[in-house]
Amino acid sequence: MLDLKLIRSNPETVKKAMEARGMDPSSVDEVLELDKERRALLAEVEGLKNTRNRVSEEIARLKKEGEDAQDKILEMREVSDTIKEKDEVIRNLEGKINKRLLNIPNIFHESVPVGTCDRDNAEIRRWGEPPSFDFPFKAHWEIGENLDIIDLERAGKVAGARFAFYKGLGARLERALVNFMLDLHTGEHGYTEVFPPFLVCSDSMVGTGQLPKFCEDMFKVEGTDFYLIPTAEVPVTNLYREEIIPEEQLPIKHTAYSACFRAEAGAHGRDTRGLIRQHQFNKVELVKFAHPDNSYEELESLTADAERVLQLLELPYRVVVLCSGDLGFCSAKTYDLEVWMPSSGTYREISSCSNFEDYQARRANIRFKPKKGGKPRFVHTLNGSGVAVGRTVAAILENFQQEDGSVIVPKVLQPYMGGISKIEKKKG
RNA sequence: GGAGAGAUGGCCGAGUAGGCUGAAGGCGGUCGCCUGCUAAGCGACUGUACGGGGAUAAAACCUGUACCGAGGGUUCGAAUCCCUCUCUCUCCGCCA
Numbered sequence: 001m002l003d004l005k006l007i008r009s010n011p012e013t014v015k016k017a018m019e020a021r022g023m024d025p026s027s028v029d030e031v032l033e034l035d036k037e038r039r040a041l042l043a044e045v046e047g048l049k050n051t052r053n054r055v056s057e058e059i060a061r062l063k064k065e066g067e068d069a070q071d072k073i074l075e076m077r078e079v080s081d082t083i084k085e086k087d088e089v090i091r092n093l094e095g096k097i098n099k100r101l102l103n104i105p106n107i108f109h110e111s112v113p114v115g116t117c118d119r120d121n122a123e124i125r126r127w128g129e130p131p132s133f134d135f136p137f138k139a140h141w142e143i144g145e146n147l148d149i150i151d152l153e154r155a156g157k158v159a160g161a162r163f164a165f166y167k168g169l170g171a172r173l174e175r176a177l178v179n180f181m182l183d184l185h186t187g188e189h190g191y192t193e194v195f196p197p198f199l200v201c202s203d204s205m206v207g208t209g210q211l212p213k214f215c216e217d218m219f220k221v222e223g224t225d226f227y228l229i230p231t232a233e234v235p236v237t238n239l240y241r242e243e244i245i246p247e248e249q250l251p252i253k254h255t256a257y258s259a260c261f262r263a264e265a266g267a268h269g270r271d272t273r274g275l276i277r278q279h280q281f282n283k284v285e286l287v288k289f290a291h292p293d294n295s296y297e298e299l300e301s302l303t304a305d306a307e308r309v310l311q312l313l314e315l316p317y318r319v320v321v322l323c324s325g326d327l328g329f330c331s332a333k334t335y336d337l338e339v340w341m342p343s344s345g346t347y348r349e350i351s352s353c354s355n356f357e358d359y360q361a362r363r364a365n366i367r368f369k370p371k372k373g374g375k376p377r378f379v380h381t382l383n384g385s386g387v388a389v390g391r392t393v394a395a396i397l398e399n400f401q402q403e404d405g406s407v408i409v410p411k412v413l414q415p416y417m418g419g420i421s422k423i424e425k426k427k428g
Numbered sequence: 429g430g431a432g433a434g435a436u437g438g439c440c441g442a443g444u445a446g447g448c449u450g451a452a453g454g455c456g457g458u459c460g461c462c463u464g465c466u467a468a469g470c471g472a473c474u475g476u477a478c479g480g481g482g483a484u485a486a487a488a489c490c491u492g493u494a495c496c497g498a499g500g501g502u503u504c505g506a507a508u509c510c511c512u513c514u515c516u517c518u519c520c521g522c523c524a
Binding site for chain 1: 438447448476478479480485492493494503504505
């Protein structure tokens with residue numbers, strides 16, 4: 001969430017940012033109005049509390065000296081009642097302010113292009129060449145089915161739509177990718193691996209911004225306060241919730257494998273076939289806790305770390321910077337990595353790398369203690385997929401398919417596949 | 429699931445017949461003194477949040493209020509009493 005002080009001093013900036021995201025900025029004025037009310041009342045109540053404290057001390061003194069304090073006690077009884085009433089009103093106002101604050105998005109970075117939808121995203125760079133096939137190429141779900149390594153039909157029976165069984169070398173490929181990515185990020189990019197809980201409490205979901213606004217996108221375990229994580233970003237960012245980190249530890253870099261669970265409400269009819277849009281998918285995530293002074297450099301290197309995965313896998317991709325209208329609610333700036341998908345003839349999102357600045361840190365209360373002294377400050381949080389595993393499988397199947405229906409395994413993956421260099425149809 | 433113990437400041441740890449205790453003491457940290465250097469020693473300072481003042485934004489500074497796991501209650505007044513909840517630890521049972 002944004003600093004209330006920032007909204008007080010620069011309401012127009014906040015409103016403009018909301019408008020550029022295509023949102024109604026009226027809650028800004030509501031917040032200001034409620035805040036004004038609250039502060040007036042607060043001054044009043046604090047004055048009353050001050051008298052109560054003073055008189056109470058006097059009562060103690062009088063009693064010690066054996067004098068009568070009954071008058072003052074009665075007087076203070078009334079004061080206390082008034083305090084109780086006004087406190088209640090203040091609590092109420094604070095609740096309203098907070099609710100609005102949690103629903104005001106982050107202010108985006110000046111380098112973010114203004115736009116309304118994904119068509120306004122700006123391409124930054126491309127890597128690799130999309131393959132040209134001299135035979136009729138297939139979509140990954142067909143390839144996977146033919147090779148008997150992906151079973152969507154039975155997954156539909158066992159779980160429902162948007163689930164998948166991976167089988168044989170398909171399951172192995174998924175596992176190989178997870179291990180390859182984790183090894184790369186821990187071994188060469190300096191991230192510390194964590195293996196997080198896949199269920200978290202609602203406080204964590206508020207901390208990273210999924211709640212309260214996006215609860216319909218999440219799976220909740222009925223009768224509990226548990227939510228299935230939509231990404232490892234949630235548990236890993238919340239690792240340091242309510243904590244003060246020593247400055248010299250920054251940046252903290254974590255990588256984590258997790259399954260991710262998404263309700264995909266409102267995505268009916270989109271990407272209904274294949275592995276692109278699943279209720280459950282695997283992802284290796286990168287999370288950074290950075291110093292505010294250099295968080296944008298950290299965003300560049302985090303993006304580069306994610307790109308390295310695709311480069312080593314030899315998958316053609318491009319990097320786009322999301323425009324204001326397509327930017328995530330909490331993000332100040334986001335690069336999407338889009339991998340070439342022959343079946344759709346376009347680049348498709350496979351990673352999303354964002355700098356949230358202090359927006360999540362303020363919600364989750366993650367701070368660092370400056371070395372030179374002074375008050376704790378909020379860290380900047382960043383994260384990116386490094387990368388989405390299911391979509392990587394889809395990309396590998398499609399980009400490396402051969403005319404005979406087999407699929408070449410990228411070189412870096414072969415050690416993780418027991419030396420297998422090609423996935424072929426089993427004979428018989 | 430059953431039984432018990434506990435939750436205090438960055439950390440450790442006092443404080444329950446309710447009243448200058450935001451909180452003793454220690455550690456850690458910062459600054460100053462001392463020392464040829466290091467160590468030791470001495471002195472001072474050292475929580476957070478939200479208001480108000482500080483000529484305006486920020487800071488120093490001054491001031492108020494709140495905070496001793498969370499939320500309620502009793503009381504003129506609660507870290508201290510009562511209720512509810514959460515978490516941690518120990519033992520038993522059960523379980524991958």
